[in-house]
Amino acid sequence: DCEVLTTLTPDTGRILSKLHTVQPKGKITFCTGIRVAHLALKHRQGKNHKMRIIAFVGSPVEDNEKDLVKLAKRLKKEKVNVDIINFGEEEVNTEKLTAFVNTLNGKDGTGSHLVTVPPGPSLADALISSPILAGEG
Numbered sequence: 853d854c855e856v857l858t859t860l861t862p863d864t865g866r867i868l869s870k871l872h873t874v875q876p877k878g879k880i881t882f883c884t885g886i887r888v889a890h891l892a893l894k895h896r897q898g899k900n901h902k903m904r905i906i907a908f909v910g911s912p913v914e915d916n917e918k919d920l921v922k923l924a925k926r927l928k929k930e931k932v933n934v935d936i937i938n939f940g941e942e943e944v945n946t947e948k949l950t951a952f953v954n955t956l957n958g959k960d961g962t963g964s965h966l967v968t969v970p971p972g973p974s975l976a977d978a979l980i981s982s983p984i985l986a987g988e989g
Contacts, residue, residue: 854881854888860896880911883923890932902963903932906984909949910940917948924955932956933963935984939975942968 857870889905896903913920927934934956938945949966956964969978979985 854885856888856892860892876910880909880913881915882907882909882913883915883919886923886927886934890927890930893932903930905932905934906937907934908937908939909945912941912944913948915948917951920948920952921955924952928956928958928961935965935967937967937969937975937979937982937984939969939978940971942970 857873858866861867886905886907889907890903893903893905924934934953936949936953938949946966946968949968953964953966965983967978967982967984969975
């Protein structure tokens, strides 16, 4: 199941409180989740802001690479950046997610990122040192 937990907001506290309610369950439907996030972004109030999705992937991505690349092309056309934090299943997912991010970025783009966190390091530490939290620039 894909669901939007909160409407778009700059309120970090609200986002964090909703994140604490997230429980692992069911199967991952990566493409559906990204489509739902994209749809939510289309309803944002500040149309001048860049569209950016951050996805945490901790289960095997069952979508095939062809579908991921097709979705990435559509998102690129609509100028949506997607940052992916891949953890827990890095061996299974890295190839597919790399193709997705490379398609989004195109030849010279750098707006989307894939951070693969191997078992062991803290997820928070890996994120803090990643380009995802470095911001646009």
